Amino acid sequence: MLGYALRRIAGIVPVLLILLTVSFFVIRLAPGGPFAAARALSARTRAELRQRYGLDRPLAVQYAAYLRALAHGDLGRSYSLRDEPVAGLIGAGLPVSAELGAAALALGALSGIALGMAAVLRRGGVIDRALAPLAAVTLALPSFVIGPLLALIVGVWLRWLPVAGWQPDTPRDLVLPAITLALPLIASIARLTRASLLEVLNASYIRTARARGLGRARVLWRHALRPALVPVVSYLGPAATYLVTGSLVVESVFELPGTGRYLVMGAIDRDYTLVMGMVLVYGTLTLLANLGADLLHAWLDPRVRHEAP
Amino acid sequence: MSSIPTSAEAMGAAHEAPALLALHALSVHFAGVPVVDAVSLAVRAGECLGVVGESGAGKSLTFLAALGLAPSAAAVSGRARFGATELIGCTERALDALRGRHIGLVFQDPMGALTPHLRIGAQLTEPILRHTGCSRRAARARALELLEQVRLAAPARCLQQYPHELSGGMRQRVLLAIALSCDPQLLILDEPTTALDVTIQAQILALLAHIKRERRLGLVLVTHDFAALAGLADRVAVMRAGRVIETGSAAQVFHAPRERYTRELLQAAREPAVPGGAPAARGAGAPVLAVEDLTVRYRQRGARRRRGEIVALQAVTVAIAPGESLAVVGESGCGKSTLTRAALRLVGAAHGRIAWLGREVGAWPERRLRALRRDLQLIFQDPLSSLDPRLSVERLVGEPLEIHHGELDAQARATRVAAMLERVGLDPALATRRPHELSGGQCQRVGIARAMILAPRLLVCDEPLSALDVRAQRQIGALLEALRREQGMSVLWVSHDLGAVRRGCERVLVLYQGAMAELAPSEALFSRPLHPYTRALLAAVPVADPDVQPGRLAQVRLTDGEPPPAGGCAFRTRCPQATARCTEQRPPWIEAGAGRWVACHHFERGADGMLRG
Numbered sequence: 052m053l054g055y056a057l058r059r060i061a062g063i064v065p066v067l068l069i070l071l072t073v074s075f076f077v078i079r080l081a082p083g084g085p086f087a088a089a090r091a092l093s094a095r096t097r098a099e100l101r102q103r104y105g106l107d108r109p110l111a112v113q114y115a116a117y118l119r120a121l122a123h124g125d126l127g128r129s130y131s132l133r134d135e136p137v138a139g140l141i142g143a144g145l146p147v148s149a150e151l152g153a154a155a156l157a158l159g160a161l162s163g164i165a166l167g168m169a170a171v172l173r174r175g176g177v178i179d180r181a182l183a184p185l186a187a188v189t190l191a192l193p194s195f196v197i198g199p200l201l202a203l204i205v206g207v208w209l210r211w212l213p214v215a216g217w218q219p220d221t222p223r224d225l226v227l228p229a230i231t232l233a234l235p236l237i238a239s240i241a242r243l244t245r246a247s248l249l250e251v252l253n254a255s256y257i258r259t260a261r262a263r264g265l266g267r268a269r270v271l272w273r274h275a276l277r278p279a280l281v282p283v284v285s286y287l288g289p290a291a292t293y294l295v296t297g298s299l300v301v302e303s304v305f306e307l308p309g310t311g312r313y314l315v316m317g318a319i320d321r322d323y324t325l326v327m328g329m330v331l332v333y334g335t336l337t338l339l340a341n342l343g344a345d346l347l348h349a350w351l352d353p354r355v356r357h358e359a360p
Numbered sequence: 361m362s363s364i365p366t367s368a369e370a371m372g373a374a375h376e377a378p379a380l381l382a383l384h385a386l387s388v389h390f391a392g393v394p395v396v397d398a399v400s401l402a403v404r405a406g407e408c409l410g411v412v413g414e415s416g417a418g419k420s421l422t423f424l425a426a427l428g429l430a431p432s433a434a435a436v437s438g439r440a441r442f443g444a445t446e447l448i449g450c451t452e453r454a455l456d457a458l459r460g461r462h463i464g465l466v467f468q469d470p471m472g473a474l475t476p477h478l479r480i481g482a483q484l485t486e487p488i489l490r491h492t493g494c495s496r497r498a499a500r501a502r503a504l505e506l507l508e509q510v511r512l513a514a515p516a517r518c519l520q521q522y523p524h525e526l527s528g529g530m531r532q533r534v535l536l537a538i539a540l541s542c543d544p545q546l547l548i549l550d551e552p553t554t555a556l557d558v559t560i561q562a563q564i565l566a567l568l569a570h571i572k573r574e575r576r577l578g579l580v581l582v583t584h585d586f587a588a589l590a591g592l593a594d595r596v597a598v599m600r601a602g603r604v605i606e607t608g609s610a611a612q613v614f615h616a617p618r619e620r621y622t623r624e625l626l627q628a629a630r631e632p633a634v635p636g637g638a639p640a641a642r643g644a645g646a647p648v649l650a651v652e653d654l655t656v657r658y659r660q661r662g663a664r665r666r667r668g669e670i671v672a673l674q675a676v677t678v679a680i681a682p683g684e685s686l687a688v689v690g691e692s693g694c695g696k697s698t699l700t701r702a703a704l705r706l707v708g709a710a711h712g713r714i715a716w717l718g719r720e721v722g723a724w725p726e727r728r729l730r731a732l733r734r735d736l737q738l739i740f741q742d743p744l745s746s747l748d749p750r751l752s753v754e755r756l757v758g759e760p761l762e763i764h765h766g767e768l769d770a771q772a773r774a775t776r777v778a779a780m781l782e783r784v785g786l787d788p789a790l791a792t793r794r795p796h797e798l799s800g801g802q803c804q805r806v807g808i809a810r811a812m813i814l815a816p817r818l819l820v821c822d823e824p825l826s827a828l829d830v831r832a833q834r835q836i837g838a839l840l841e842a843l844r845r846e847q848g849m850s851v852l853w854v855s856h857d858l859g860a861v862r863r864g865c866e867r868v869l870v871l872y873q874g875a876m877a878e879l880a881p882s883e884a885l886f887s888r889p890l891h892p893y894t895r896a897l898l899a900a901v902p903v904a905d906p907d908v909q910p911g912r913l914a915q916v917r918l919t920d921g922e923p924p925p926a927g928g929c930a931f932r933t934r935c936p937q938a939t940a941r942c943t944e945q946r947p948p949w950i951e952a953g954a955g956r957w958v959a960c961h962h963f964e965r966g967a968d969g970m971l972r973g
Contacts, residue, residue, distance in 0.1 A: 254472065256476070258429060258467065259473045262465040262467070263459065264456040264460030278475075353522040353524070354524050
């Protein structure tokens with residue numbers, strides 16, 4: 052298991068390198084450039100700026116310089132945000148985004164699995180019957196509708212939680228954004244868990260377990276739950292990708308100083324260094340999430356562990 | 361060791377004991393439709409009740425319902441008493457105190473009956489810990505003892521393994537150990553040997569006979585095959601369509617059955633599945649299929665230490681003449697399916713020469729093979745899963761025509777499909793059905809129609825009967841034999857059961873662990889088997905006769921040999937005659953008479969050219 056994990060972690064590096072290389076060239080091939088959209092700059096100023104950031108050099112040279120700097124941990128300076136080092140921007144924003152993402156993931160997985168199980172335990176009960184329509188509504192509503200709606204009800208009318216904004220060390224500020232981000236996850240995971248658990252409960256080994264007189268609770272927790280979670284875990288990879296894109300909207304709806312805005316800003320302003328910094332961060336996170344899902348899968352099912360290449 | 365009590369003695373003892381489990385007018389309805397209809401049965405301590413019937417007779421459901429394990433959609437009525445406890449309407453908690461503690465159950469399908477993510481040790485100690493409240497250490501010691509009792513070769517290692525690391529026979533032993541773990545008074549076994557090889561089946565049956573003798577517990581053996589009951593059951597109940605149609609002592613039901621249906625089931629269990637007949641007119645010309653030195657190796661994936669090569673097939677040479685029927689026989693994992701797949705160029709990793717209809721096709725690209733494939737058709741073991749569930753019977757049977765006879769229009773195709781359906785005994789009204797709406801036997805007929813519609817020169821039958829009920833087995837076996845004679849085609853039978861192919865095949869090739877053990881004309885092989893492995897296979901075939909079968913079971917060796925290290929004779933660890941030479945040298949493939957070959961050191965040609973055995 053440990054060897055498998057190490058091999059998979061080592062496998063991340065080349066994937067990341069390919070991702071960075073493709074992004075590096077694609078963003079530069081896109082029409083426009085860092086200073087093209089800015090106020091009318093004289094041709095000379097623009098040339099000076101390009102020279103200063105090394106943008107006048109051949110692409111291959113820029114790429115080599117980028118890799119060299121990256122190897123030393125230097126992500127470069129933003130073009131648009133007053134020469135701020137990209138590493139510094141990420142360092143300030145990432146904790147907020149990561150906290151939001153982790154909270155949403157935990158909330159989504161735990162309550163999704165709990166709801167799915169509850170629906171199965173009481174077949175045809177309130178939760179079971181409400182699950183499908185509620186999930187459909189939650190998945191259909193975009194988070195820029197759910198977010199303000201929650202802020203209106205919980206923040207403005209009930210005054211339980213702040214409407215928006217963020218102060219350091221105040222977890223209360225993250226509650227509404229995390230719920231907004233987690234709702235579609237809860238819906239998907241609850242439905243996955245329900246379907247998968249129903250199937251597993253029909254398996255021959257569940258009948259064998261019941262024939263041993265183990266009792267319903269033990270059969271469910273010890274024999275049924277782990278196999279039933281396999282599809283849920285496979286969904287965690289795509290869920291992580293959803294969290295990255297979802298956080299862009301949620302952070303802006305709730306005015307959180309996370310890193311989501313840099314991705315949008317960097318892309319619009321053609322702020323190459325900022326974009327590359329964000330690609331590195333989100334690429335790594337997505338790959339790690341997928342790796343985590345695979346490792347969990349191996350833990351859930353010994354057959355995967357033994358077949359692993 | 362005490363001798364096996366005869367049925368009469370057991371009956372005498374049983375009559376004195378009160379019933380352990382007594383079912384009275386037990387019925388199970390699904391949506392108002394009775395599936396089990398007023399069944400009354402009783403089992404006493406020390407007695408084995410055999411319940412026989414075809415799939416769908418409600419025999420499994422009867423006992424599941426009695427123990428509260430029927431699907432939630434089932435409406436159960438009637439009474440089921442275990443000792444002083446009424447089981448129907450009893451709470452789940454009260455049932456849990458009986459299940460696994462006083463009543464052990466073993467179900468069909470050993471492959472799926474163990475929880476995949478838990479080690480054998482955990483699953484075996486679970487009921488012990490729950491029901492007896494002993495310490496973990498004591499439970500582990502008990503688990504080891506149980507695995508020894510079911511004769512698993514390496515019990516300590518087995519405790520650490522996951523279910524997928526064990527073979528079907530090993531898993532069935534583990535399930536038996538779990539069922540026996542708390543010393544139950546009653547053991548209910550639902551088709552305990554159906555999914556297993558004949559040799560493993562013989563071992564499990566012999567083990568059950570041993571357990572019954574040693575423990576004096578009540579035993580219920582549910583099966584579709586009378587042969588599995590012979591020598592074990594003291595009383596037999598025959599079920600059909602949810603009702604018990606005949607009950608009696610084993611001697612009475614086996615020797616003087618009252619019901620016609622019982623006689624049919626008995627006859628089916630006594631006759632080989634594939635009927636004999638005059639050999640088809642032997643066509644002249646090149647063999648339809650010939651392989652020479654065919655070897656298949658797989659690279660084993662896995663953790664570094666376990667990586668290596670598996671030789672699935674070792675230098676097999678055999679040819680099938682036009683019109684001939686050849687059987688390839690051996691236990692699961694012996695390479696028989698690999699042989700057919702490699703010979704039909706369906707696996708890539710084959711080395712050696714392959715010839716179809718006299719043409720050397722080993723190196724041909726797939727595109728070029730396609731036209732020839734029309735003449736070499738396959739039918740499969742699992743009739744349902746080998747058919748596309750979305751296609752109707754008509755499309756399924758007509759599809760080969762679409763591929764190989766593009767010149768036919770829809771009308772001509774439909775005519776041929778209808779004629780073919782009739783030929784394989786399928787009602788034309790079934791043409792619009794989909795596979796899941798058919799019975800196992802009907803699905804297999806669709807598979808046969810699909811293969812036969814191209815009028816192939818060779819039909820490869822890969823265990824086409826083993827997923828079917830005994831009667832359906834005989835019907836399908838007879839159909840295939842009739843088709844063979846009519847069409848004059850060659851047939852390659854693949855089977856784990858020597859008994860099934862006894863009469864239907866002209867020659868038999870016995871494979872063991874990927875290598876040829878014996879090749880002989882059918883008659884010669886059955887009357888005088890040369891290889892010890894062939895003899896073991898023959899001895900394992902159950903006989904549906906309570907007077908004969910106990911003696912046969914008593915001779916079964918209860919443990920499997922561990923697979924031997926490479927080199928020498930692969931069978932040596934299971935061979936009663938193994939000598940030092942068998943460990944050192946691989947036995948050569950030598951001719952042992954007219955058309956018969958064997959690979960065994962106990963046969964060799966002397967200086968005078970005569971065979972010494």
